[in-house]
Amino acid sequence: MWAGNEMWAGNEMWAGNEMWAGNEMWTRNEMSLRTTERSHFTTMAPPSILGNNGDGSNSAADENYADINWDELGFSLVPTDYMYVMKCANGEKFSQGTLIPFGNIELSPSAGILNYGQGLFEGLKAYRTENGHILLFRPEENSKRMKTGADRMCMPSPSIEQFVNAVKEIVIANKRWVPPHGKGSLYIRPLLMGTGALLGLAPAPEYTFIIYCSPVGSYHKDKGPLNFKVEDKLYRAISGTGGTGGIKSVTNYAPVYSATTEAKANGFSDVLFLDAATGKHIEEASSSNVFVVKGNAICTPAIDGTILPGITRKTIIDIATDLGYEVMERAVSVEEMLDADEVFCTGTAVVVNSVASITFQKTRTQYKTGPETLSQKLRKTLLGIQTGCIDDTKGWTVLVD
Numbered sequence: 001m002w003a004g005n006e007m008w009a010g011n012e013m014w015a016g017n018e019m020w021a022g023n024e025m026w027t028r029n030e031m032s033l034r035t036t037e038r039s040h041f042t043t044m045a046p047p048s049i050l051g052n053n054g055d056g057s058n059s060a061a062d063e064n065y066a067d068i069n070w071d072e073l074g075f076s077l078v079p080t081d082y083m084y085v086m087k088c089a090n091g092e093k094f095s096q097g098t099l100i101p102f103g104n105i106e107l108s109p110s111a112g113i114l115n116y117g118q119g120l121f122e123g124l125k126a127y128r129t130e131n132g133h134i135l136l137f138r139p140e141e142n143s144k145r146m147k148t149g150a151d152r153m154c155m156p157s158p159s160i161e162q163f164v165n166a167v168k169e170i171v172i173a174n175k176r177w178v179p180p181h182g183k184g185s186l187y188i189r190p191l192l193m194g195t196g197a198l199l200g201l202a203p204a205p206e207y208t209f210i211i212y213c214s215p216v217g218s219y220h221k222d223k224g225p226l227n228f229k230v231e232d233k234l235y236r237a238i239s240g241t242g243g244t245g246g247i248k249s250v251t252n253y254a255p256v257y258s259a260t261t262e263a264k265a266n267g268f269s270d271v272l273f274l275d276a277a278t279g280k281h282i283e284e285a286s287s288s289n290v291f292v293v294k295g296n297a298i299c300t301p302a303i304d305g306t307i308l309p310g311i312t313r314k315t316i317i318d319i320a321t322d323l324g325y326e327v328m329e330r331a332v333s334v335e336e337m338l339d340a341d342e343v344f345c346t347g348t349a350v351v352v353n354s355v356a357s358i359t360f361q362k363t364r365t366q367y368k369t370g371p372e373t374l375s376q377k378l379r380k381t382l383l384g385i386q387t388g389c390i391d392d393t394k395g396w397t398v399l400v401d
């Protein structure tokens with residue numbers, strides 16, 4: 001923490017921001033959190049998720065688990081006990097972070113993140129193994145990706161060690177929110193953002209690295225098979241390597257909402273974006289990478305600056321190669337995709353999921369789905385490694401507890 005920073009301390013105008021600087025302010029925040037804990041929790045969690053005992057008693061009589069209905073988990077925010085916060089001034093390095101109770105944060109209205117979108121996010125999961133241990137999956141890859149994004153967005157980033165240790169700390173602190181084996185996972189959301197105040201266009205004077213987490217079940221729960229629509233009017237990323245399509249910028253998602261909202265209103269699960277340069281090749285879905293399967297060959301669009309380099313994508317390429325498939329990273333045309341046997345998407349949230357149909361202009365093409373598909377075989381293998389049921393021979397999993 002940079003409690004003594006003169007920039008804030010010497011300026012009464014910023015008195016409201018001392019929340020970030022002084023520990024007493026966090027204490028106050030903690031107190032208000034404690035007194036409002038129940039209402040805070042019930043307004044944010046879906047009611048079906050809460051356990052029966054609204055009076056705070058623990059029906060499960062089990063201190064190891066939070067009192068919620070683990071079978072009801074979907075992919076929505078369930079607030080947990082703690083979040084991790086670490087700050088640093090521009091031009092300096094992150095040094096020391098702390099765990100604080102989960103709750104709202106205070107920002108200047110002129111914070112860099114709010115005005116100019118200087119921010120990045122990450123996403124990874126912690127799973128409970130059959131015998132109760134907790135595993136992370138390739139967290140250093142998230143850390144490296146955040147570093148690449150931070151360089152592009154002119155932000156300092158935590159070191160790999162700081163990032164991974166902070167993720168471990170947040171998982172241990174919120175251990176009772178890691179779902180039982182087979183019931184889901186703890187989704188971990190690191191954020192890096194320019195929180196310092198400014199008006200002129202420039203990198204923010206101060207940065208905050210925050211990690212919060214939420215227990216989640218299946219991303220596509222109860223949504224049935226995935227039906228994609230090829231989006232041929234809006235593009236997700238600019239062509240070439242100059243844009244930010246290849247980093248997890250917070251600015252990447254709002255621009256795709258109009259396409260996904262329209263597609264969902266028409267009964268589709270998601271859209272598939274095409275390359276902005278030619279409009280002939282597929283890039284990815286709104287938040288997952290795409291693979292097409294034809295016989296023994298698997299193709300996925302190559303990483304060229306417009307496609308998000310998914311950690312699940314990279315892992316699936318390795319797993320499929322080890323299983324004897326020929327995996328190619330290259331341009332994939334819409335025609336080639338429409339001619340495939342199977343199409344699937346990958347991402348931390350979705351894991352691996354079969355795509356049942358893709359609609360391009362007026363034509364709907366159907367694909368193989370079900371337990372015999374390659375995508376389900378890959379999904380089982382990946383989930384098996386992530387949950388400790390299948391031997392991890394690659395050193396991908398990290399034991400937290």
Ligand SMILES: *Cc1c(COP(=O)(O)O)cnc(C)c1O
Pocket residue numbers: 123248284285286287288289308309310311312313346347348349
């Ligand atoms: C995060 C993300 C993915 C998936 O990456 P994973 O590391 O596999 O979770 C794919 N596409 C976009 C646009 C993303 O933001």
